[in-house]
Amino acid sequence: MKFQEIRNNIYYCGLNDVHRKIFDELIPLEHGTSYNSYLIKGSEKIAIIDTMYPPFTEEYLKNLEENGIAKIDYIIENHGEQDHSGSIPALLKKYPEAIVVTNSKVAENIKSMLLVPDEKIKVIENNEEISLGDKTLRFLISPGVHWPDTMFTYIVEDNVISTCDFLGAHYTFDDVFAIPSEELEHSAKRYYAEIMMPFRVMCKKYTQMLKDMKVDMILPSHGPVYKEPNYILDLYSNWTSDSPENLVVLPYVSMYESTKSMIDYMAEKLGAKGIKTYKHDVVDDDLGELAMRLVDAATIVLGTSMVLAGPHPASVNLAYITSVLKPKAKFAALVGSYGWGGKLFDLISQILNPLRLDIVSEPLLVKGKPKAEDFAKLDEIVNAISEKHNSLFK
Numbered sequence: 001m002k003f004q005e006i007r008n009n010i011y012y013c014g015l016n017d018v019h020r021k022i023f024d025e026l027i028p029l030e031h032g033t034s035y036n037s038y039l040i041k042g043s044e045k046i047a048i049i050d051t052m053y054p055p056f057t058e059e060y061l062k063n064l065e066e067n068g069i070a071k072i073d074y075i076i077e078n079h080g081e082q083d084h085s086g087s088i089p090a091l092l093k094k095y096p097e098a099i100v101v102t103n104s105k106v107a108e109n110i111k112s113m114l115l116v117p118d119e120k121i122k123v124i125e126n127n128e129e130i131s132l133g134d135k136t137l138r139f140l141i142s143p144g145v146h147w148p149d150t151m152f153t154y155i156v157e158d159n160v161i162s163t164c165d166f167l168g169a170h171y172t173f174d175d176v177f178a179i180p181s182e183e184l185e186h187s188a189k190r191y192y193a194e195i196m197m198p199f200r201v202m203c204k205k206y207t208q209m210l211k212d213m214k215v216d217m218i219l220p221s222h223g224p225v226y227k228e229p230n231y232i233l234d235l236y237s238n239w240t241s242d243s244p245e246n247l248v249v250l251p252y253v254s255m256y257e258s259t260k261s262m263i264d265y266m267a268e269k270l271g272a273k274g275i276k277t278y279k280h281d282v283v284d285d286d287l288g289e290l291a292m293r294l295v296d297a298a299t300i301v302l303g304t305s306m307v308l309a310g311p312h313p314a315s316v317n318l319a320y321i322t323s324v325l326k327p328k329a330k331f332a333a334l335v336g337s338y339g340w341g342g343k344l345f346d347l348i349s350q351i352l353n354p355l356r357l358d359i360v361s362e363p364l365l366v367k368g369k370p371k372a373e374d375f376a377k378l379d380e381i382v383n384a385i386s387e388k389h390n391s392l393f394k
């Protein structure tokens, strides 16, 4: 595969993984993903920014050879996670004169995870630069998007920046340059929801930093390269804003349709009040879709059946995922149904507690199917949600 030139001796040397179906053994992928690596040919030195996911090492090295890369001076490692750092040992073996240039946190990670020896690592500080001759690489340590070790690499003369996982997308391509489309926006948002949303405040900070830098191109480590940086930066400005949308998400687990009937009823009543809703069957529906809706939602209504004497395990998992994704939602309500008894909401509430959601009403627990008095209580919850939303969206 001939490397695509991105700009003035900067080449894409990454690979598509079109068949990958799940990431981190958690997140379903709709379009596979790409592991991006960039080759920078300076007048005196050659650098490579980020390496490759280990199962693709052989193909990656073969491509370097077929593209005539006989020497690499610097392996710039923006992040220690192995989808980007995993091929460092093989790269060092093939190019023994190369040294890894990175920050102290990545250095610790690649020493422990990949056994890269100390003498092969040059540790840099924030804003430090190295020269490739006619190109300068400046390192901007940017912790929190999404690991504490993350940094960006800015190619000064080209006004181009490699942003590691930040601003990425699980997406594959033939041409490396982003073509704005609904599909790409969907993938980028899904990626943000699942990987970056827990670090929303840091994402917001770096989005503004990159806007202020007025870079010409953004080179992330998954998904396409942005020749028009404001396309992805404006999307991030929206997703990371503090203001939720007039949207209620209603994820639920329902064994005998009782909980589902309450969720359906609430969604219909909320819709009649002009509030957008998204119902999500936790067992059958795609977790990524829920994560995406949580980027925008103002309210979360969690519904669950009871198993034995506690919440259904899938709803515990749901509460945990919601809690760690740290959505910007402000309000919540809990509803559920039981057969013979137990505590349904204590554990769920405890798991959601770090989100500091305003619980709009007493949780509603129904034995078996909801009756007329239960629907009346659901009306009260719907009214409480509507009132809270009205205070945000006047």
Ligand code: FEO
Pocket (backbone or CB within 6 Å): 079, 081, 082, 083, 084, 146, 147, 165, 221, 222
């Ligand atoms: Fe794509 Fe954090 O690795």
